[in-house]
Amino acid sequence: MTEPFPHLAAPLQLAGHRLRNRVVHASMTTRMQRDGRVTEAMINYNANRARGGAALVVTEPLGMIRQHAELPRVQVRNPAALNGLRRLAGEVAEADSLLLAQVQDPGRGRHAPGRNPRAIGASALPDDLSWTVPEALQPWQIRDLVADFAESAAVLVQAGFAGVEISAGHGHLFHQFLSPQSNRRDDDYGGDAERRCRLLRDLIAALRDACGTATVIGLKLPGDDGVPGGIDPTAAADIAHQLTAGNAVDYVTFCQGAHGPSLEDHLPDRYGPPVPFRGLFRQLRPALNGVPLMALGRITDPAEAEALLAAGEAEMIGLGRTLLADPAWFSKARAGRSHDIRYCLSCNTCWGYGSMFGAALRCVNNPRVGRPDEADHRPSPAPTPRQVVVVGAGVAGMEAAWVAATRGHRVTVFGSGPEVGGRTRLRALLPGGDTVTSIADYQLAAARRAGVQLELGVTATAADVTALNPDAVILATGAELSVPDWLPPEAASEGWAQGLDAAVWGLVGRAGRIPGTAVIHDMDQSDSVHAAAEFLRNRFDRVVLVTPRDGVAEDLWIVARQGILRRLYRQGIEVARSSAPVWSDAIAEGRLMLRNLHSGTETLLPDVALIAWATPRRPRVSLADPLHAHGLRVLKVGDARAPLDLMEATAEGHAAGEAV
Numbered sequence: 001m002t003e004p005f006p007h008l009a010a011p012l013q014l015a016g017h018r019l020r021n022r023v024v025h026a027s028m029t030t031r032m033q034r035d036g037r038v039t040e041a042m043i044n045y046n047a048n049r050a051r052g053g054a055a056l057v058v059t060e061p062l063g064m065i066r067q068h069a070e071l072p073r074v075q076v077r078n079p080a081a082l083n084g085l086r087r088l089a090g091e092v093a094e095a096d097s098l099l100l101a102q103v104q105d106p107g108r109g110r111h112a113p114g115r116n117p118r119a120i121g122a123s124a125l126p127d128d129l130s131w132t133v134p135e136a137l138q139p140w141q142i143r144d145l146v147a148d149f150a151e152s153a154a155v156l157v158q159a160g161f162a163g164v165e166i167s168a169g170h171g172h173l174f175h176q177f178l179s180p181q182s183n184r185r186d187d188d189y190g191g192d193a194e195r196r197c198r199l200l201r202d203l204i205a206a207l208r209d210a211c212g213t214a215t216v217i218g219l220k221l222p223g224d225d226g227v228p229g230g231i232d233p234t235a236a237a238d239i240a241h242q243l244t245a246g247n248a249v250d251y252v253t254f255c256q257g258a259h260g261p262s263l264e265d266h267l268p269d270r271y272g273p274p275v276p277f278r279g280l281f282r283q284l285r286p287a288l289n290g291v292p293l294m295a296l297g298r299i300t301d302p303a304e305a306e307a308l309l310a311a312g313e314a315e316m317i318g319l320g321r322t323l324l325a326d327p328a329w330f331s332k333a334r335a336g337r338s339h340d341i342r343y344c345l346s347c348n349t350c351w352g353y354g355s356m357f358g359a360a361l362r363c364v365n366n367p368r369v370g371r372p373d374e375a376d377h378r379p380s381p382a383p384t385p386r387q388v389v390v391v392g393a394g395v396a397g398m399e400a401a402w403v404a405a406t407r408g409h410r411v412t413v414f415g416s417g418p419e420v421g422g423r424t425r426l427r428a429l430l431p432g433g434d435t436v437t438s439i440a441d442y443q444l445a446a447a448r449r450a451g452v453q454l455e456l457g458v459t460a461t462a463a464d465v466t467a468l469n470p471d472a473v474i475l476a477t478g479a480e481l482s483v484p485d486w487l488p489p490e491a492a493s494e495g496w497a498q499g500l501d502a503a504v505w506g507l508v509g510r511a512g513r514i515p516g517t518a519v520i521h522d523m524d525q526s527d528s529v530h531a532a533a534e535f536l537r538n539r540f541d542r543v544v545l546v547t548p549r550d551g552v553a554e555d556l557w558i559v560a561r562q563g564i565l566r567r568l569y570r571q572g573i574e575v576a577r578s579s580a581p582v583w584s585d586a587i588a589e590g591r592l593m594l595r596n597l598h599s600g601t602e603t604l605l606p607d608v609a610l611i612a613w614a615t616p617r618r619p620r621v622s623l624a625d626p627l628h629a630h631g632l633r634v635l636k637v638g639d640a641r642a643p644l645d646l647m648e649a650t651a652e653g654h655a656a657g658e659a660v
Helices: 040-051 081-094 140-160 173-178 196-213 234-244 277-287 304-310 321-325 330-333 349-357 396-404 437-449 462-466 489-493 499-505 525-537 556-572 585-589 625-629 646-659
Strands: 012-014 017-019 024-027 058-062 100-103 165-168 216-222 251-256 293-296 317-320 387-391 410-415 453-455 472-475 479-481 497-499 514-522 540-546 572-574 581-582 592-596 604-606 607-614 618-619 635-638
Touching: 024 040, 040 081, 081 100, 100 140, 100 216, 140 165, 140 196, 165 196, 173 196, 173 216, 173 572, 196 216, 196 234, 216 277, 216 592, 234 251, 234 277, 251 277, 251 317, 277 293, 277 499, 277 635, 304 317, 317 321, 321 330, 349 556, 349 646, 387 396, 396 472, 396 646, 437 472, 462 625, 472 625, 472 646, 497 499, 499 525, 499 540, 499 607, 514 525, 514 581, 525 540, 525 556, 525 607, 540 581, 585 592, 625 635
Parallel strands: 024 058, 024 317, 058 100, 100 165, 165 216, 216 251, 251 293, 293 317, 387 410, 387 472, 410 453, 472 635, 497 607, 514 540, 514 607, 540 572
Antiparallel strands: 012 017, 479 618, 581 592, 592 604
């Protein structure tokens, strides 16, 4: 019998090194360094991707030049960091994988609020997101920068790294030199395309001289940055052809977008198709002078990756978010366990936690990121098997259930709905929601394997729970929308005024368009609210999103916010910012008054057919006191503890399953 995914499993030679397969962990910023040094979590993270099957692991960008000294990066130039770098390389090598360090400088780019006073760049032109104006590097500064990168790369090779990957996309420094939009120089490093490529040519040559021919040098280039006057596919092909001449590098990959309105393009999300860059890679591949190509960009399924290699469209498959969600993605696929993979949702929450909060890398579908036993984790047996009852079959409850049952506990789950998944089942019906069901699908399969007893369609009472004589109860009963203060309680029972969840459920499966305007009073600003607005726009003549905030999706990370704004504008969904509805009897006749919270100006919306509110949620915890009164140990998880997000629901459920 033929083993699955033979093209993914085929070895490959790079710079004299043998890769045992074609799977590469693409660089992701972990935020796991501390004080410029490698931490245990950082070692665990990279080593687990190697143990899970990736033959090549590319680290996050490291601090390699003088200008990086104040950045939150592992500082290669600091001797105190050397031992940690050696350990990191050794752990990856022990798993029969190669480790590369990413070479990158953000240049004028900045995600965080405010400007970067120490930014460097090709020209003194502002960043399109933060408006940071960098110091335009002088030729001698460029030569020093190249020398610093090469010197640091040699230190890494001595520490056991197999090489480096130069990141010359995403609107960062090297991209800024390549693009005519951001490089307005007229010297040896700017002007025509050949001179704009000089910095990278010099860097590649310096790295090769410092590290030797047996060092892997990878190169990430912009494929289509989406910037007027920037790098389109034609320009990208010319750049790639120049920089791969004479096999100067060992592999090439292409990223999309830049540091501006097209930033979201570099992280294709669940609102678009899988493998969205396949056509672009086909277009650019002939320009590479035979240098191996690494495909990347929302490749989440092993069959997608295998198809790219089988068609001869790439030699390697780069996976970032996919291996964050499941570091054992390849080993599971190779063992015929694709059904057992925890799939990437393409939600980009991982990116958001790091870019907005400066937090360590996390994943909605992987609550064990950075732990020593992360790859293909199996919960350890409990010292004493116990009877555990979980009330609630949403994400938090099901995560707790399968973990507790796998540890040997006898677990019963009460779920009020007909299926598991809770609110994710509703989210799956909205635009961009098709991937979210994979959370519950995995949890259900794991729960069944572990022997969890499911009681669905049952709104459990305290008597139902205590009848099972549990040793512990996990309360995962979720939360409910509160009726907004401006709406009288009696009005909430009318068909035209509903919580957003109920309004959407009521329209699922309903055919035909509905005349009039749907109004969403948005006090949540989550991705799901904006997806619901798109859902309603396909059914109503007009949709107005009313929010008391000054902006839209302000609490979400920029790549998510860019996508939300783009879709809202393109679909003609109106936004009334800094506004709140005002109750009057006219609402019953379909007229709603909005009042601006700053000026007090009132605007009348006619022909209102639906008012739906997305308000702060109140935990459903009515069972807590009766269960405590019975002397039971009760753990509240997910929204039942405090309404948060899917990331916290999975994490808290997992922790509860380990704790009982």
